Amino acid sequence: MNPLLEVDGLVVDYGRARALDGADLRVAAGQTVGVVGESGSGKSTLGAAIGRLLPRQARVEAGEVRVAGERVLALRPAELRRLRRSRLGFVFQDPIASLDPTMRVGRQLRLVLGRTGRDDVAAQLARVGLDADRVASAYPHQLSGGMAQRVAIALAMAASPELLVADEPTASLDAQVREKVLDVVFALAAGAGTSIVWLSHDLPAVARRCDRVAVMYGGRVVESGPAAAVLGAPAHPYTAALAASAPAAAPPGVRLRPVPGRPPVLTGPSPGCAFEPRCPFAEERCAVERPAPVRVGEQDALCHRAADLTGELEVVA
């Protein structure tokens, strides 16, 4: 069976800057996938491209996005709207800004439910843990960030989409609220059989909640596989460096190891591996030859040396 989401060799430019440099991603029906990477690695561009929601100045130079076999980037406007309505859901980083500031929450929900012929605003709010009496007549600016994000989740999940793309949905929330909001997202998705693509900075949270992890660097997915395998026994040197720099990965008292150097700023295709300047294991060919995917254990990695490095990459110092 075909996967629900297939992204193949996607290349996206913003003016002269290259945001995606040949990104690949596969998500099966019902799967939860965490997409991790530093700021600027292309996570948000990849997420937006799934719904063809790229900003106007973005240009798709190459590649393909398919949702349930439909070529998203080639659809006519009406077909694209049908795909977004029936199969896709999106949750964004800033919850209050993603609600209409001039409309009461209940009415916004009713507009979305109206399409499916329902009117159960209170039930939809209860599903995300909100009390309709308090929330339905409120305007977005009267809600806390966590409450607003629950409303946004209710809007995105109202039509039970097959795929939910969540772009750092908890980045702007307090630590205590984060886990609860994520609980809501994952519980609703599990109930509806919805796949999740969760763009995140939070490696430990991704490890706990997701079936699979995709690690992005320099506009490509450099490693993907089952969450436990990728984060426990990385196949790509960048994954190992990223995991070692995560605060929760280190035991108390142990100094964190930041990834040395700076993330790349691409203006065209990377000639070799984008991580080569920062990679302790780089060889000559890493600078001049683009790595092709290699299968290492359960993971796919874009690394010339992935096979030799098996077992050498350690997460914790």
Place this chain on the structure above:
Amino acid sequence: MRLLLWWGGRALSSAVTLLGISVLIFAALRLMPGGFAETILGPFATPEQKAALAARYGLDQSVLAQYGHWLAAVGTGDLGTSMISRQPVAAELAARLPVTARLTLLAVAAAVLAGVPLGVVTAVRARPGGGGGAGRLLSGLGVSVPEFALGSLVVFVVSRYGLQTTGYLLPAAVLSIFAISATARTTRDAVLGVLVEQHITAAVARGETPWFIVRHHVLRNAAGPVLTLTATVTAYLLGGALIVEYLFNLPGIGSYVVQAVGRRDYAVVQAGVLLAAAVFIVMNVLVDLLVGLVDPRLGRRA
């Protein structure tokens, strides 16, 4: 309580503004070369004749004393008497208000009915880099061509071909060129500003159609600047579309005040300017209330 404070503050600042304007117009009129007596009696009047006339209207007193008398009278609702027609100014203005109001209504209706849809459509159709070239040029022209130039041209062309220049349609059309252009530009900019907001992206992501999004999520969010502009244009026209009324010989407040300036009919000019200022202030308060109703984020501050 806070609401009461807000209204109190608004009333106080309005009163201060009106007072300041009355001082300005009073001073400006007195500083103009050629007083009332010279204008009425002509260049060959004797000093005695002028003095007698000035004494009759109290113009021989100091400017400060004149201002004091006038202000006290205005405080009781008496706008004074026209020195030319000997009629109460309030009655004269009231008689001319319907003409100005009708003209204003026509021009503002045209501005809203044509300008808002034009602005919305050009904003939604806008493409990056396109900039809306032709539309921007046209509306730019509409905003910047002066009324006296366009009005004179229309009067010239129409009278040249022996057509009627009476009625409201032509002067309203001249006024509405500016009003439509300004409304269309303001609407377009406001809609473009809303279209880049995150909640619009969220609506697009939900698969809503462009016109559904415009109707439910754009119009109300973009209404603030458009309402403010409409109120300003309305107040401006209600105060008397001076030049256009004059050009088309419409007996409205504008042409009345312009005539009064020429004849140094102080009481009429003072009352006319004060009325225009008061209309501006009232429209501003109204639009603040309205914008607060349209955008709940602003409405809660009072």
